[in-house]
Amino acid sequence: MKRPFVFALCICCLFSLSGCWNKFELTDWAFVQAIAMDGSPDGKVQLTTHFYKPGGGGSLEGGQQGPSAFNITTKADTVFEAIRDIPLRLGRKAQWSHMRIILISDQLGKTRNIKELTDFFMRDHEPRDTVTVVIAKGTAKDYLTEKPFIESTIGQQLREMSRSAARLSSKTKDVDMLNLAIQFKSQTGIAMLPYLYSNGFPGEALSKLAVLKDGKLVNDFMNSANVESLVILRDEFDFGILEIPCSGDSGKKETIEVTSLHTKKRVTTDAESVSVRFDTKIKGSFSEIRCTSALNTDAENQVVERIRVYLEKELRKTIRLSQQKKLDLLGIGDWLYRHRPELWKKWKPGWDNRYAKADFDLHIDVEVVNSGVLISKPYYE
Template sequence: MILNWWKWLLITGLILLLTGCWNRTELNELSIAVAMGLDISEAGQYLVTVQLVNPKDIASKSGGAGGSPVSTFRSQGRSVFEAIRRMTTKLNRKIYLAHLRMLVIGEDLARKGIADPIDFLSRDHELRTDFYVVIAKQAKAGDILDILTPQERIPANKMYGSLEMSEKAWAATGKMTLDMLISDLQSEGKSPVLTGMFMVGPHSKGQKMDNLQSSTVATLLQYDGIAVFKSDKLIGWLNENDSKGYNFIQGKVKSTVGVQKCLGGEVAVELIRTKTKIKGHLTSDGEPEVSIEVYAEGNVGDVTCDINMLDPSSIQQIEQISAQTIKASIQDAVRNTQRRYKTDIFGFGEALRRAYPKHWKQWKQNWDDTFVNLKVQVTVDVDIRRTGTINQSVKSRVRK
């Protein structure tokens, strides 16, 4: 009797282990979305665009002679969720968002506020929140997603890879995932920023297959500037110089190139490593103050100056010029943000909160007003590691 009871218990346990997924969906029943665009329609509703992969054309080995690798679909709704569901009236498959790579928000919608439209994306259990979020600069997000990109068959992958590459090599852009964006929106001492994406060329040509097949690209997508937010509303843009200054403050500059004037020409320095420290201080008058310390290492890229690279004083001169250039970029970013936008995108408030938590309870009540007049001290130290394989510029060795 006891033996039979153990047999039934074992069988029951095995049955539970062998059960399948009750909510499984076959792959051929899904439309895989790799990018989503959010805009506001003329009627004031959300206009949602999804970029869907065309599996047959992606798998095709015929190169550019096949069909379009992606298709875009649009739908309107009073909420993002409603618009996505309404899109099923145009498709025979369920839209699958788990492979989303890019979220593009139109500038018009961003100026009205992004908190409400991204609520669904942060709430949906199917979504991974590690995709990147960017702003369509002077454009509709849906128009950005229509553009076919020549170097990468799936435009969303191009946008994703280009953002990572530009952040590593140029430093005027920055990656922002949905999780990071929500964290900044909730922060009391830091306003969010997002990288801008700009359409270069006519929209009508960029959505045609000719844009993939021609050696001269008619329309392309380019990252340009950083969008400044106050609360959840876009209020303006940082130019390229200020965007670099912002990223230096954030310690996000992995590598970039800076060109500085020197005696008789210019010198280009490739920064290969940077480190930033932001510290909060309290003055003798009880006022908050912030110091920024930047350390950078670099290599000389090209030189048109009349200088000798074997002379230590020449290297020291290049280091000083490079440090001055970085410092000016940081100071411009801080000064312009204080004057134009009056909101702390740098996280100075967070630095002061960590250093003086008791004082922060008082400062945070009117932090934006305090930020406008906040004193910021900047120090930059640059070390040149390599000068290349020649000691003098080619120009200086040319026979007269």
Template sequence: MKRLLGMFLPFAACVCLLSGCWSKKELTDLAFVIAVGLDKTEDGKYLASFQVVNPGNVAGATQRGGGAGGVPVSIYTSTGDSLDEASRKASEKVSRLLYYAHTNLVVIGEELAREGLDGVFDVMERHHQFRPTARLVIARGHSAKDTLSVLTPIDKISANQIIKTLEFSEKSWGQTIHADVWWAIRGIASPGRNPVMTGVSIEGSLEKGKRQENVQSSVPDARVTLNGLALFKNGRLVHWVNGPTARGMMWVLDRIHQTNLTIPWEGKQEAIGYRTARAKTNVEARVNNGRPSISVHIKAEGDISEARVPINLADAGVVFRLEKELERNVKQEVTKAIETAQREKTDIFGFGDAVHRAAPRLWKKIEKEWHDRYFPELDVTVTADLYIRHTGLRNKPYIEEE
């Protein structure tokens, strides 16, 4: 009897400690929020837009090979004095509980970004469901709500299309940045760095882009495209940059994976194309006589992607000249990018963090005036080493001398 009682008591104790399903949530009671859009209303309140998945329509569209079964997402909006209030107030419109564990995109309206992001990310960082790895973009020229409302043809859920475009564009082109909420929080909280984010715009007719017919045409009436980099200072959007200047910033941030450079040759513009295969940027701070300075060294290697002029790529001297021209091109992009940031008085490169690591005592004296006084006058030296590893199957292009 004692033996049986000794075996039963441990099991009884375990049963008492089991929590059971006290916190269970049925799938049919959850609304999966894939993306969140944030704007400001005319009366100063937050306008939150929630892109919620319609599971049946997503699965049906996949099985039927198109979007004939209905729109894959729905947009719900609500307003509030705070983001948490706007989120909870949305329960008046949604028949399910908003669930943020799968939220992977945050779109911030340009007007709100210019007004300031103070407090915007606080609720996201504290929320037990929200992931700080959610991607972050700025709606340029349109509201965040409009950006999330456009239906996309390839990826049925437009938030996924924006995320994948961000990822692949940074890897293959290098003029946009794959930033997330945690990246922005660190940039805002750090005295030696300001955040930079990618902008998204709407091309075409917004009204037609909201309709299902937009995904049933080979040429959609509206598209969501990436559009430049947004520079921030003290949590506020202060400037937009595009093109080579944006890529120059990506060089300094060490976020270039692959990109394509075109350089002139023998008097012809955009004559030689160069595709980078790998790149690395080192930023180092030095202090001389109490004055900080920065050296930026870029090292990259790649291949000749095209040659539109007669050139002998088998000649080592010619290849050496091409490498020097490529280095000059990269230094020019990077120098212009740094000058732009210095003119806007916003250190998006983290030069202040580098000075902090190199000279902690000096940094304590200058950190409060870093962006407005020291960074605009900072002496920055840029060097670049670019190597041509491969020239392709043809050393002499079939283009003949005229």
């Protein structure tokens, strides 16, 4: 009696096992690598979708290589409608789980709220939170027509450029969908995205930041020097090189490879004002020596002081710039929201003006670990 019962139970279990119930076959999908969003004269969103072409990199007759990707352009009032129009031109359904990067033109970012433009990709289950998001100067779709240097598609190439630029140079930020969603929840309404621009592609493709206020692009004034200073102040400096001018008007510069950099922020408040102190500790090694010679104790102290003075000047320049624009790029408002919620509730309506009048104090500690050679002087002397 037990055997028929066990057999029946096994049959029931087999029916309960999950299987592949998706009605789409592999040949029904087209895998997205990147998208570019632009505006159009009629006020609609122009969506250029960059698809990976399976087998496109294989050899054809004559030993030539076929294209590994192609672009489809659609236009509609909303992003989702433009996406649903893709099968009309392609004959396949777009699949978003392999998407690498989203490019949004700066002109579109000034007229449309970027929160709305990215809403579909944050809600849909297919796009991953790790998709990189950047602002592109000019027409965003033009960047998707370029050929990649080493990656299979330009979408993957741009994504790797964004990640490496932030990690290895600290002249920009690497922002993905998850990070952007967190920035959109900022109490000050400030968000920052990498700024992609072309001066003979790739040129200096990623060494700026685009600043958003309440979801709209308000400025692209953050050049590479400002970004380095901003990243230092926000304690987000990962790795990079600092160029330190020599004394006098020679125009020469020496380079320091930063091996360790940490910044601590301390905020104090009274009844009507706020003061912020930054303590920055930097360790680094000389990479190029052009005007420093014989680093004995006195000479080393002079070099350290020259580095400290220069960095303080650059940091203060970035702080003044953010205060002039009344843009809290340093996250002071978010700190107050977390640590002084009652005070922040009172200050939030007029925070931009209060931030512009805030006092900032900088304390920088520099340590030169080594000069890279036994003799600390220019090798050609």
